[in-house]
Amino acid sequence: MSSILTNNSAMVALQTLKSINMDLSKTQAMISTGKEVGSARDNSAVWAISKVMESDVKGFKAISESLSLGSSSVAVARNGAETVTDLLNDMKEKIVAAQGENVDRTKLQADVEALSGQIASVVGAAQFNGLNMLQGTESVDILSSLDRSNDGTVTSSNITVGRQDLSFDAGVYGTGADLSANATTTLGGNLAADGTGDAFSNGANELTALVAGTIAADQTYNFQIAGETVSFTTATTSADDLAAGITAAINAAGIEDITASVNTATITIASTSKFDAVEVNTSGTGAATFALTANGDTQAAATSNSQTITARASEIEFSTTAGVSEGDSYRAAIGGVNYDYVAGPGETFEDVARGLKTVIDGAGIENIETRVRQDETTGAWVLQIDNDGAAQTLTDVGAAGGEATGGLVGLDKLDVTTDEGVRAALANIETYIDTTIDSAAQFGSSQGRIDTQSEFISNLTDSLRSGIGALVDADMEETSARLQALQVQQQLGVQSLSIANQAPQTILSLFR
Template sequence: MTSIMTNNSAIGALATLRSINDSLDKTQNAISSGYKVKDSSDNAAYWSIATTMRSDSKAMSAVQDALGMGSAKTDTAYTGMNAAIDVVSTIKSKLVAAREPGVDKDKINKELTELKNQLGSIAKSSSFNGENWLYDNSNTAGTTQEMVGSFVRGNDGNVSVKTITFDTSKSMLINDKAAAGGLLTAGTTATYASGTTTTTGTYYLVKSTAGSGTGTEISLSSTTTSATIDGMVASVDKMLSNMTDAAATIGATKSRIDTQSNFAKNLMDTIQVGVGKLVDADMNEESTKLKALQTQQQLGIQALSIANSSSQNILSLFR
């Protein structure tokens, strides 16, 4: 049936053209924005996942910054500890030299005094952002320092921030208020040979501001006996061993922080790639689709024009 009121062909052609135009709009938006899923209306599931993972990636970026701060702290402490080990090693060699008969012990003691002052300078200056793992001036024997280590999202969707800890009581060299809290201010007991037997001696290297550590301060005078120097050498050697252990612990903490920082960076890259696979537009595919839709649009307009002209043909029946 032919009707001048209802043009079924034109209605069908118009519906087809509208569908083509809708697809063309989506393709053009994908090309201009670079996303096939830009809003939740495009794909609610993929958009939700991408939004969550982008938020987590930003959190991990903050974690990486915090790891950089933690790395700087460990670098500072490690550098200071190594410098202090060198100075204490020099003090040990000076004490061994003082064991030689006839040496001027008073002059060697002046050198020891300057080396001790250098140790104080190293410990106090090994500070980063107000934190010092080698020097303290409080009544506590060190504290546990926490550094942000990771951002974790569990299988249940709950998130948490994990930390890397370091106990500064293991690395504190000088404590000016609590002498027992410093490796150099606390008394160190060592066993050493005394004739055909062994004996023990307790000595401390640096005198704290608030008071003395346990035992006797390592200091020389013209009357210092060889046996006393032997005890000092043994105590300093044990201090060096403790400082070496502390440096190893700091180094292990630094290594863990660096490893975690590299992992966080690689994880952020992986998340970015994963999110891209969900929401990024394939430009090769979209450009091919654009060409096809533009051709379909032209054909649809032509079909609609033909459908609209059919009603005009009815006029010829009345001539």
């Protein structure tokens, strides 16, 4: 049936043309924007995923900037620590030169002071954007990653970089828990025969040798003292003569820090060795015996051919079981004057012992010398303090909760104008150099980690962008082919609609 009111063919052709035009419009939009999914209407699920990933990309851009800033900050600190190391090596050269007696120590001291001032300037200037990592102990967190879990929770991650305090700051002694049990003081010097110390003094430690037994002429007896052997051959059978002969031989040998005296048949060997114990051994071809009694803290009288005279220096021995926390404070009081060292983060009792040494040496106390050693038997770190002056007291205490001492404390007080100062400076400069080398190494390690993370974030960002593109970007080759096809369909649709619209015209022929 034909109708002039309803043209079904035209309606079908019109709907088809509308559909073609919609597809053509969508394809043209894809071409103009380059996106297959440009809005939530196109594909809500894909669009939502892409938007989450795009927000992560923007977050990673901020992280990349944070890592760049952090890398620059750490690089400045590393360069500063390396520069300080170089300056300390220059200072060591001056200190070594001062070991000679025929040099102008006053001029060398001026050079040492100038280098110390330059180091302080470098440490103060080693900042980036106001952040100086060569001062203080508080660690610095650098934003390094954005982590998204399966449930959509987002958390940030940081790279923590520890400051390396290379300042000359004295620190602040703590007021917290008592740590005195972690350090034990043993007085040395002028020790009585019962092994008790009467003072922290400059006295000699002694060993007695009581001659006894059968003595004959032409017998040879040896005393080995501090590795040197002294011999005496008897001419009589008298114990007094044997004791006197050995005493004279010991004094004639000129063994450093060793003198001997005799009282009838008793030989007294006195040692003023500051830091090293002196071993005494006896031997001989005859039947005479020597009852050796060492006047040391732990030595007891014994009939033996071997004994040890303890070093004169007093000792502060640190615990082998306790740990060291940031802020732990240790104090050596010499003659009623306090000398403090407060531990920084990650330090050990070796650092505490060496730190106390630099503080004491930096004070320039007359007649006081120090040395740090590790006990071969227990592994404990020991600070030895020798007094070559008037008798005075020595005590130690400890407390938690302090503010850390700077890693180069005492550097500005090195003195190479005296023999004692030169010896102390040579020992301490090694500690300072080790400190700055460790600091530079720590910064180098941190910077390497930051740079690696920065490269990873850059690659990750590229991967995310590629993934987003795979989700929403249009395939331009396919889109171009579709555009041409739709244009042909549009032309055909228009022509079909035109033909359908002409159909009612044929009804007019019925009325002619």
